[in-house]
Amino acid sequence: MAICGAHTTTSLHSPCTTVSNTGCFQQKQVIFFTSNRRSGRRHGGARTFFQVSCSVEKPVIIGLAADSGCGKSTFMRRLTSVFGGAAEPPKGGNPDSNTLISDTTTVICLDDYHSLDRNGRKEKGVTALDPRANNFDLMYEQVKAIKEGLTSLLDPPEVIRPPKIFVIEGLHPMFDERVRDLLDFSIYLDISDDVKFAWKIQRDMAERGHSLESIKASIEARKPDFDAFIDPQKQYADAVIEVLPTQLIPDDNEGKVLRVKLIMKEGVKNFNPVYLFDEGSSITWVPCGRKLTCSYPGIKFAYGPDTYYGHEVSVLEMDGQFDRLDELIYVESHLSNLSTKFYGEVTQQMLKHADFPGSNNGTGLFQTIIGLKIRDLYEQIVAERAGAPAEAAKV
Amino acid sequence: MAICGAHTTTSLHSPCTTVSNTGCFQQKQVIFFTSNRRSGRRHGGARTFFQVSCSVEKPVIIGLAADSGCGKSTFMRRLTSVFGGAAEPPKGGNPDSNTLISDTTTVICLDDYHSLDRNGRKEKGVTALDPRANNFDLMYEQVKAIKEGLTSLLDPPEVIRPPKIFVIEGLHPMFDERVRDLLDFSIYLDISDDVKFAWKIQRDMAERGHSLESIKASIEARKPDFDAFIDPQKQYADAVIEVLPTQLIPDDNEGKVLRVKLIMKEGVKNFNPVYLFDEGSSITWVPCGRKLTCSYPGIKFAYGPDTYYGHEVSVLEMDGQFDRLDELIYVESHLSNLSTKFYGEVTQQMLKHADFPGSNNGTGLFQTIIGLKIRDLYEQIVAERAGAPAEAAKV
Numbered sequence: 053m054a055i056c057g058a059h060t061t062t063s064l065h066s067p068c069t070t071v072s073n074t075g076c077f078q079q080k081q082v083i084f085f086t087s088n089r090r091s092g093r094r095h096g097g098a099r100t101f102f103q104v105s106c107s108v109e110k111p112v113i114i115g116l117a118a119d120s121g122c123g124k125s126t127f128m129r130r131l132t133s134v135f136g137g138a139a140e141p142p143k144g145g146n147p148d149s150n151t152l153i154s155d156t157t158t159v160i161c162l163d164d165y166h167s168l169d170r171n172g173r174k175e176k177g178v179t180a181l182d183p184r185a186n187n188f189d190l191m192y193e194q195v196k197a198i199k200e201g202l203t204s205l206l207d208p209p210e211v212i213r214p215p216k217i218f219v220i221e222g223l224h225p226m227f228d229e230r231v232r233d234l235l236d237f238s239i240y241l242d243i244s245d246d247v248k249f250a251w252k253i254q255r256d257m258a259e260r261g262h263s264l265e266s267i268k269a270s271i272e273a274r275k276p277d278f279d280a281f282i283d284p285q286k287q288y289a290d291a292v293i294e295v296l297p298t299q300l301i302p303d304d305n306e307g308k309v310l311r312v313k314l315i316m317k318e319g320v321k322n323f324n325p326v327y328l329f330d331e332g333s334s335i336t337w338v339p340c341g342r343k344l345t346c347s348y349p350g351i352k353f354a355y356g357p358d359t360y361y362g363h364e365v366s367v368l369e370m371d372g373q374f375d376r377l378d379e380l381i382y383v384e385s386h387l388s389n390l391s392t393k394f395y396g397e398v399t400q401q402m403l404k405h406a407d408f409p410g411s412n413n414g415t416g417l418f419q420t421i422i423g424l425k426i427r428d429l430y431e432q433i434v435a436e437r438a439g440a441p442a443e444a445a446k447v
Numbered sequence: 448m449a450i451c452g453a454h455t456t457t458s459l460h461s462p463c464t465t466v467s468n469t470g471c472f473q474q475k476q477v478i479f480f481t482s483n484r485r486s487g488r489r490h491g492g493a494r495t496f497f498q499v500s501c502s503v504e505k506p507v508i509i510g511l512a513a514d515s516g517c518g519k520s521t522f523m524r525r526l527t528s529v530f531g532g533a534a535e536p537p538k539g540g541n542p543d544s545n546t547l548i549s550d551t552t553t554v555i556c557l558d559d560y561h562s563l564d565r566n567g568r569k570e571k572g573v574t575a576l577d578p579r580a581n582n583f584d585l586m587y588e589q590v591k592a593i594k595e596g597l598t599s600l601l602d603p604p605e606v607i608r609p610p611k612i613f614v615i616e617g618l619h620p621m622f623d624e625r626v627r628d629l630l631d632f633s634i635y636l637d638i639s640d641d642v643k644f645a646w647k648i649q650r651d652m653a654e655r656g657h658s659l660e661s662i663k664a665s666i667e668a669r670k671p672d673f674d675a676f677i678d679p680q681k682q683y684a685d686a687v688i689e690v691l692p693t694q695l696i697p698d699d700n701e702g703k704v705l706r707v708k709l710i711m712k713e714g715v716k717n718f719n720p721v722y723l724f725d726e727g728s729s730i731t732w733v734p735c736g737r738k739l740t741c742s743y744p745g746i747k748f749a750y751g752p753d754t755y756y757g758h759e760v761s762v763l764e765m766d767g768q769f770d771r772l773d774e775l776i777y778v779e780s781h782l783s784n785l786s787t788k789f790y791g792e793v794t795q796q797m798l799k800h801a802d803f804p805g806s807n808n809g810t811g812l813f814q815t816i817i818g819l820k821i822r823d824l825y826e827q828i829v830a831e832r833a834g835a836p837a838e839a840a841k842v
Contacts, residue, residue, distance in 0.1 A: 329724045330781060332737030341752050342727030357736050386725060 110201040110437075111158075111218035112430045113234050115225030117285045118241035119278065121251065124221050126408050127241065127419045132157045134401060134423035135217065158215040162222025165191045181223060181277035188228040195220060195234050217430060226285040237323065237429055239422060240289035244296045245271075250307025287361035290320045291425070293418050300349035300372050309349060311371035312414025314421065318357075318364040322432040325366040326389045326421055328355035332366075337386070344382050347375050353383070370414035377403065380417075390421060391428035398424065505596040505832075506553075506613040507825045508629050510620030512680045513636035514673065516646065519616050521803050522636065522814045527552045529796060529818035530612065553610040557617025560586045576618060576672035583623040590615060590629050612825060621680040632718065632824055634817060635684035639691045640666075645702025682756035685715045686820075688813050695744035695767050704744060706766035707809025709816065713752075713759040717827040720761040721784045721816055723750035727761075732781070739777050742770050748778070765809035772798065775812075785816060786823035793819065 118124050135156040166173075166180060167187035178185050198218050226232045226240070243251070249271060256262040286292050291314065298309040316325035329335050334356030340346035351372035358367050368387075374380050381399045384390070390398060401420045402411055410416035513519050530551040561568075561575060562582035573580050593613050621627045621635070638646070644666060651657040681687050686709065693704040711720035724730050729751030735741035746767035753762050763782075769775050776794045779785070785793060796815045797806055805811035 329730075330732070330734070330738075333739070334731075334733035334736055335724075336729075336731040337725070338729035338751070339725070341729055343725075344728070356733070 109216070109434075111198055111215050112236045112426075112433055113195065113199050114217060114219045114426060115232070115235040115238040116219055116221040116241065117223065117225050117239070117282070117289065118221070119223070119243065119248070119282065121255065122241050122243045122248070123409060123415060123419075124241060126410060126416075127422075128157075128159050128219065128221065129408060130401070130405060130416070130419045131217075131219070131423040131426060132159075133405060134420070134427050156216040157219065158217070159219040159221055162186070162191065162220055162224055165222075165224075179274065179277045181274065181281050183224065183227060183281055186224055186227075188224070188231065191220075191224075192228060192230040192234070195231055199234050217426065223282055224285070226288040227281065232288055236433065237291075237320075237426060238289045240286040240292045242286055242292050242294040244294070246297050246305060247295050247307045247310065250297075250305060254307070287363075289315075290317045290323060291315065291422055292360070293415065293422070295415060298349065298371055300352060309371075309373060310410075310413050310415065311369065312418055314368045314414075314418040315358075315360050316366045316368070317360070318366060322429045323425060324389050324391075324428075326368055326387055326425075327366060328353060328368060328387055331388070332357055339379065339382055339386075344379055346372070346379060351379065351383075368418070370417060373413040375412075383417075387421075391424045504611070504829075506593055506610050507631045507821075507828055508590060508594050509612060509614045509821060510627070510630040510633040511614055511616040511636065512618065512620050512634070512677070512684065513616070514618070514638065514643070514677065516650065517636050517638045517643075518804060518810060518814075519636065521805060521811075522817075523552075523554050523614065523616065524803060525796065525800060525811070525814045526612075526614070526818040526821060527554075528800060529815070529822050551611040552614065553612070554614040554616055557581070557586065557615055557619055560617075560619075574669065574672045576669065576676050578619065578622060578676055581619055581622075583619070583626060586615075586619075587623060587625040587629070590626055594629050612821065618677055619680070621683040622676065627683055631828065632686075632715075632821060633684045635681040635687045637681055637687050637689040639689070641692050641700060642690050642702045642705065645692075645700060649702070682758075684710075685712045685718060686710065686817055687755070688810065688817070690810060693744065693766055695747060704766075704768060705805075705808050705810065706764065707813055709763045709809070709813040710753075710755050711761045711763070712755075713761060717824040718820060719784050719786075719823075721763055721782055721820075722761060723748060723763060723782055726783070727752055734774065734777055734781075739774055741767070741774060746774065746778075763813070765812060768807040770807075778812075782816075786819045 116124060116127065163180070165187045166185055167190075168176060168178065168185040173180060173182075173185050176184070180186075195218075220231075220235075225235070226238050232238070249267075252267050252271065253264065256267050257264060294313040294315060296311040296313070297307065298304050298311050300311075301309060314326070316323070318325065328337060335354065337353040337355075338350065339353065340350045349372055351370065351374065353371075354367070354369040356367060358365050360367075374383075377399065380402055381396055384396065384398045387398075392398060398417070398420055401423070402416055405411060405416075408416060410419070511519060511522065558575070560582045561580055562585075563571060563573065563580040568575060568577075568580050571579070575581075590613075615626075615630075620630070621633050627633070644662075647662050647666065648659065651662050652659060689708040689710060691706040691708070692702065693699050693706050695706075696704060709721070711718070713720065723732060730749065732748040732750075733745065734748065735745045744767055746765065746769065748766075749762070749764040751762060753760050755762075769778075772794065775797055776791055779791065779793045782793075787793060793812070793815055796818070797811055800806060800811075803811060805814070
């Protein structure tokens with residue numbers, strides 16, 4: 053289960069405009085609530101107060117679905133970094149939280165919408181993966197309020213002004229159709245069973261002293277609900293980052309060298325998939341050769357059109373890992389539609405967070421690229437909104 | 448055995464310059480001799496008379512090695528066409544000749560250097576593939592004379608003024624080290640046994656009524672000498688065009704859909720290998736996709752560095768065949784270092800000779816590309832020669 057909280061910053065002061073006859077002083081409030089693992093406190097419900105927004109700048113809503121321990125917090129750090137704000141732990145929040153925030157981005161964890169706490173779930177015999185343990189009505193109401201530009205309060209009380217980017221991350225961001233329809237962009241982080249197992253062994257056995265048997269048992273126990281309720285969400289995602297074992301080392305199961313796929317849905321508004329060399333054709337590319345020398349097992353890229361749950365998609369794949377910076381800038385120079393603002397921005401972002409997990413492989417690269425694509429999506433939406441009244445005034 | 452002759456045109460009138468104290472009127476002659484299949488006449492030797500050249504324009508010498516029935520004449524038509532002259536059958540030559548000529552290019556067939564005729568070979572028990580049936584001393588002397596810019600006579604007497612491009616084609620252009628060293632560029636046309644067999648069946652069985660057994664027997668009979676004397680020459684070639692069965696159709700042995708490799712030696716003076724997308728890395732490319740629709744079995748390209756007989760090479764491979772023009776221009780637009788003079792020149796050349804065998808596959812494409820590379824090589828050599836005296840004058 054993810055440990056996370058709802059956080060934002062207050063540095064966004066949007067211009068106040070009249071959105072209703074009552075002006076911008078009529079207020080409602082949304083109470084968000086955080087889990088606090090240390091105190092063991094967990095809410096089973098929420099009081100809701102609405103506060104009318106004085107802003108025309110409504111947030112762009114992003115959904116990120118993933119299991120726990122799948123690197124969501126690293127992804128969120130990379131995302132917020134792309135927007136230029138300093139990423140830092142939430143003020144006054146849970147110090148163990150996976151969530152980080154920046155000037156522009158608010159990330160809330162959907163664990164906050166558990167309608168049943170640990171004891172409640174035990175009594176009813178459901179897991180946190182089960183929709184029955186989650187309050188989708190409340191999730192919908194509150195995300196909708198944020199999307200409409202309403203300010204809200206955290207618990208402990210803290211005013212949330214609508215951020216530029218509002219991310220809901222957790223197990224079920226695309227489960228409920230109403231919530232799904234609020235999302236401007238959705239991402240599914242899909243860690244294959246083999247890699248998940250290797251990672252869990254690394255973390256729970258090496259770092260936490262669990263036995264191999266208990267790890268296996270816990271994975272097996274989660275699997276039916278995971279397959280029933282979490283996994284099916286990937287069909288709705290605009291982008292899926294799929295993490296698989298490498299194919300460069302025969303029979304590798306260490307989970308250290310990874311093959312990562314970025315599956316990008318075609319025809320999504322304001323989202324133009326990245327491509328390698330030639331848009332729409334099928335390509336494999338081993339950049340290691342005369343110009344670039346890579347150590348074992350090297351790097352292999354693949355790109356091409358495909359279908360994914362009946363949708364037309366473009367898939368970019370990276371197997372292997374980078375040794376050095378020049379490999380990354382070399383790769384970046386051959387990718388198109390990256391939505392960078394200058395040549396080398398992907399490499400710069402990756403270098404800035406070289407200490408983050410996955411910075412030398414496809415997880416870091418594709419998370420960074422998705423961050424850039426979300427920035428681009430945000431800017432297109434803002435430009436559209438700015439253009440729309442002007443267009444209306446013309447008529 | 449190839450049926451061919453020595454031919455040239457007389458349209459090149461080079462400026463007369465003094466190359467010796469005796470001026471440019473002292474003359475020697477080289478007698479070339481042609482085979483004439485219809486009359487059954489074949490020479491067993493040659494009279495040689497030298498004629499001092501009055502030209503500073505010495506020909507660029509190209510060697511093309513290939514077995515008979517491997518498409519050399521089509522290759523020569525494509526090559527001469529790239530140089531802009533009209534390709535036509537040799538005047539006064541053997542009307543059955545495989546050789547074509549243009550304003551700028553002379554092609555001679557090395558069958559003319561057989562030191563033993565059919566009867567002589569039968570007596571001594573050697574094949575035409577055997578070096579003992581070929582007069583390499585004479586080949587060397589005459590090619591050397593041509594390289595030095597000496598004019599020569601054909602038999603029946605016809606003045607050969609040094610052409611721009613002088614091609615020696617046949618079974619042994621790279622066999623003799625002295626002859627090999629005279630070559631400015633060398634090409635080996637390497638038809639795999641499977642394809643050769645399929646082609647022979649098509650030609651000798653379907654068109655000439657031979658039995659399958661006799662075709663198999665004739666291939667088997669040639670094979671030991673071919674492997675001993677012809678095949679080893681490919682290690683010396685600057686470019687090898689290798690023709691293999693397709694891998695796009697499982698277990699295909701029809702020899703209709705071909706996989707063709709263009710193996711280009713690195714570090715050859717005035718020859719800069721063609722590449723796909725990214726020089727020096729390894730790439731596969733299926734252009735058929737969203738932008739380009741191809742019929743079964745499609746088209747697949749591959750490119751990358753490799754080693755070939757211990758030499759560093761770049762290999763460009765095409766499997767499959769073109770349906771339409773837009774596929775070719777699409778492919779051309781993604782190839783670099785083509786040495787074209789304008790965008791689309793490869794496609795234009797291919798269209799010009801759409802009726803030639805192999806125009807819809809890698810044989811035609813790579814022959815055309817090699818033609819362009821030879822034009823480029825020729826122009827670089829001419830520019831060097833023009834620059835060299837000027838440089839000398841400075842000192």
